[in-house]
Amino acid sequence: MKKAKIVLIVSCMTLTLASTAIAARMTSFNDVQQSHWAYTSIQWGANQEIVNGYEDHTFKPNQNVTEAEFLKMLVSTFDKAQLPITEKWYSGYYTYAQEKNWALQGTAAESAKTKAITRQTVAELVVGAQGYNYTGDQAVQYLLGKGLSNGKSNNTIAGYEGNDALTRAEAIQFLMNLKNAGMNGLQSRPEQTSDLNNLPEIPDPINSDIKFTEVNKSNAEEYGVIPRFVEFMEQDKVSEDAVKNFISNLKIENSILTMTIPSFPNGYTPYISVNKGKMQKVVVGQTLKYDILKTKVVDLDVLVGVITKQSIAISLPSARYIWGAKHD
Incomplete structure (x- = not known):
């Protein structure tokens, strides 16, 4: 009888652990x-x-x-x-x-x-x-x-x-x-x-003072971002200055986000994607404009071959951005 009780307890524990594992996996979904x-x-x-x-x-x-x-x-x-x-x-x-x-x-x-x-x-x-x-x-x-x-x-x-x-x-x-x-x-x-x-007045986006804010590990949860998606890539000092140049030249005027593609080191190729769509290759000096009221996110990815070295995700209209690579 004692042995049977032990088997029953172990079985219950196994079922509990299995259920917990299934619940944990349900934070990721096959269709997302x-x-x-x-x-x-x-x-x-x-x-x-x-x-x-x-x-x-x-x-x-x-x-x-x-x-x-x-x-x-x-x-x-x-x-x-x-x-x-x-x-x-x-x-x-x-x-x-x-x-x-x-x-x-x-x-x-x-x-x-x-x-x-x-x-x-x-x-x-x-x-x-x-x-x-x-x-x-x-x-x-x-x-x-x-x-x-x-x-x-x-x-x-x-x-x-x-x-x-x-x-x-x-x-x-x-x-x-x-x-x-x-x-x-x-x-x-x-x-x-x-x-x-x-009743508050509806803000005029044309005249709103919109500033770009970096989402980092310390404030990620405040902005609803999972911290492990921030600075999840190794630092790449070779291209870091170019990314800083890209960020410093971002601007929003009349509800339009304007960005200019900077010069990256030899072998580094920049791509832009909008609303998590297909990545499009862009060239140095190219200027891109997006309506912040119709665009949810713009991503800049910089690749060497097929390996991503830099990643910037800009959320709109909040103008918050996530830098995927560790950086100074």
């Missing part, structure tokens, strides 16, 4: 490669236990997120408190939302809980969670004015595209943006409409 535009935010969301993958080890980034799913993601991002177990997995989150008087379609209609959430509902939900009661265009204006969103096609109420649905990838990127913009808690929405005089 490093080249995916939302790779960093999806990794962040999985590591923070905000989102999960599916049993087939996929994330399904292009699948629309439902209202119930987004509500769970929002609460999980800013409040790690354990909610009571209910028959339907989302019921506890709706109870939480009702206690805070948040505006949700599913509060009045059960069917809305499992339908794709619109960007407009997201705006009204997030504004309520900030402690204000604005709806419609006013809710969108609040998000844009506070820098909690940059819109979808551009930084305007129309460009926010409130009638569009939100994919799983867009949802986790949106939540990471909220964290990066300084949102750190969940408030109750007032019963009455908030004072319109408190």
